[in-house]
Amino acid sequence: MTDLSPDERAVPGAPYADALHRNASGPWVRLGVPGHQDQPERHPALASLAGPELLAMDIPMFTEGVDLPLPDSAEPSPLEEAMRLAAEAWGARRTWFLTHGASQGNHVSCLALRNLGSTAVVQRSVHTSVIDGAILAGLRLEFVQPTVDPHLGIAHGVTADALEEQLTANPEAIAAYVVTPSYFGAVADVPALVSVAHAHGVPLVVDEAWGSHFGFHPELPETAVRLGADLVISSTHKLGGSLTQSAMLHLGDTEYADTLEPLIVRAMNTVATTSPSALLYASLDLARRDMQLNGLRGIGDSIADVERLRDVLNAHGRYADPDPSIHAAPDVIALDPLRFVVDTRSGGVPGYVARRLLEERNHIHIEMATDSCIVGLIGAGSRLDVDYVADALHALPESDLADHPPIHLPPTGERAMDLREAYFSATEIVPADAVAGRVSADSLAAYPPGVANVLPGEVITAAVVDFLRQTAASPYGWVRGSLDPQVTRFRVIAD
Numbered sequence: 001m002t003d004l005s006p007d008e009r010a011v012p013g014a015p016y017a018d019a020l021h022r023n024a025s026g027p028w029v030r031l032g033v034p035g036h037q038d039q040p041e042r043h044p045a046l047a048s049l050a051g052p053e054l055l056a057m058d059i060p061m062f063t064e065g066v067d068l069p070l071p072d073s074a075e076p077s078p079l080e081e082a083m084r085l086a087a088e089a090w091g092a093r094r095t096w097f098l099t100h101g102a103s104q105g106n107h108v109s110c111l112a113l114r115n116l117g118s119t120a121v122v123q124r125s126v127h128t129s130v131i132d133g134a135i136l137a138g139l140r141l142e143f144v145q146p147t148v149d150p151h152l153g154i155a156h157g158v159t160a161d162a163l164e165e166q167l168t169a170n171p172e173a174i175a176a177y178v179v180t181p182s183y184f185g186a187v188a189d190v191p192a193l194v195s196v197a198h199a200h201g202v203p204l205v206v207d208e209a210w211g212s213h214f215g216f217h218p219e220l221p222e223t224a225v226r227l228g229a230d231l232v233i234s235s236t237h238k239l240g241g242s243l244t245q246s247a248m249l250h251l252g253d254t255e256y257a258d259t260l261e262p263l264i265v266r267a268m269n270t271v272a273t274t275s276p277s278a279l280l281y282a283s284l285d286l287a288r289r290d291m292q293l294n295g296l297r298g299i300g301d302s303i304a305d306v307e308r309l310r311d312v313l314n315a316h317g318r319y320a321d322p323d324p325s326i327h328a329a330p331d332v333i334a335l336d337p338l339r340f341v342v343d344t345r346s347g348g349v350p351g352y353v354a355r356r357l358l359e360e361r362n363h364i365h366i367e368m369a370t371d372s373c374i375v376g377l378i379g380a381g382s383r384l385d386v387d388y389v390a391d392a393l394h395a396l397p398e399s400d401l402a403d404h405p406p407i408h409l410p411p412t413g414e415r416a417m418d419l420r421e422a423y424f425s426a427t428e429i430v431p432a433d434a435v436a437g438r439v440s441a442d443s444l445a446a447y448p449p450g451v452a453n454v455l456p457g458e459v460i461t462a463a464v465v466d467f468l469r470q471t472a473a474s475p476y477g478w479v480r481g482s483l484d485p486q487v488t489r490f491r492v493i494a495d
């Protein structure tokens with residue numbers, strides 16, 4: 001670059017790419033997504049995608065012999081074959097590769113379901129992409145509340161009884177939509193949820209974004225597809241180890257498949273890019289193959305690492321074991337063995353402080369933290385340096401512990417308007433102290449625990465405002481969807 005002309009030197013740099021290179025050169029221990037965790041030795045085929053052939057492999061869609069069959073060939077194209085193999089691996093009737101994350105899977109599912117009717121019963125803590133999908137589709141949502149652990153500040157899943165109650169109260173519903181596993185790895189009883197949904201004559205959609213590795217090793221929970229779910233959204237790039245943004249949508253081989261399949265094909269055409277990245281597709285194909293190969297050994301090593309970390313932490317005794325309390329929630333039947341929750345507060349360190357210190361002192365990147373705990377994970381087939389992480393956790397200095405009130409979610413306000421109507425209405429911004437009683441135009445969720453406190457079309461109550469502002473003012477909390485970090489203003493439907 002030294003022989004640049006003065007004009008060329010005046011061209012601005014590439015700050016994002018530079019930052020990415022800088023970050024990549026750091027000696028990070030990654031305990032969050034993506035699940036390959038920058039371990040090329042554990043994922044050599046995936047690593048080879050970014051070698052010198054990167055540009056040669058970045059091809060346009062509709063390339064014959066890759067995306068399309070060769071002319072005169074009666075064989076399916078390699079892309080069709082790769083998706084068929086994925087369907088076989090997860091136990092689906094059909095699988096679609098996605099290049100816009102599990103978010104795209106949720107958008108597609110909502111659009112497809114809207115053809116069956118206008119109301120769906122949905123877990124209140126669904127990812128924002130389900131709410132956005134409902135807005136796109138004009139789907140009306142009736143909610144089932146997840147269980148919440150008030151002390152750890154985490155939201156779990158829904159029980160079959162809670163789903164039964166909401167489906168009974170909403171006989172016009174055309175689908176039930178749940179999330180499992182949770183962000184904390186808590187697994188709900190999918191067979192029981194399937195039975196309830198099917199008894200009400202509706203398909204069960206499972207957002208299994210965090211469980212794309214399920215079913216690939218005997219010690220992992222079974223994938224929702226094989227447990228009878230009708231439609232399953234899978235964020236393969238999370239623990240499944242494909243490249244970030246790649247994901248899959250699986251159609252279960254159930255009584256609803258014939259109805260849903262053409263609706264999904266149509267919805268895919270509506271929201272999919274016409275230029276999907278071949279590299280993302282290839283990474284999905286490799287993640288599937290690696291998990292099948294690793295299922296025999298590599299995933300066992302990953303599980304054993306996390307188990308040993310738990311054992312070392314429990315034997316040391318500084319941090320209380322949070323797993324029994326998570327297991328005690330009525331919806332939780334299993335925990336993802338590739339995740340670990342450490343109750344750092346019980347050892348004198350708030351979770352958000354532990355996260356920051358681990359990053360600063362040990363270059364350990366943790367997936368997430370609440371006031372009470374940190375959550376880490378490793379991907380299927382990746383390894384964990386147990387002693388390094390355990391020593392770093394034990395060496396954390398104690399900090400001042402502020403009061404830690406248990407989390408009690410305020411009741412949500414009444415629905416004054418439907419989601420889509422609110423989204424497209426004229427809006428205005430009002431200060432927080434004048435907003436009670438107004439109808440929200442935005443979706444706001446306080447983290448922790450990440451359950452939407454107000455959605456477009458719902459009345460904002462004084463209790464909700466207090467809860468959002470208190471969470472935002474705490475050193476660990478934040479409010480997704482807020483106009484500013486302190487939640488001083490709200491976007492509402494104009495008078």
Ligand SMILES: Cc1ncc(COP(=O)(O)O)c(C=O)c1O
Pocket residue numbers: 100101102103104106126127129179183207209210235245247
């Ligand atoms: C439950 C759930 N569903 C969907 C998504 C969206 O996934 P993606 O980032 O792959 O679009 C997330 C993201 O974290 C999630 O937690």
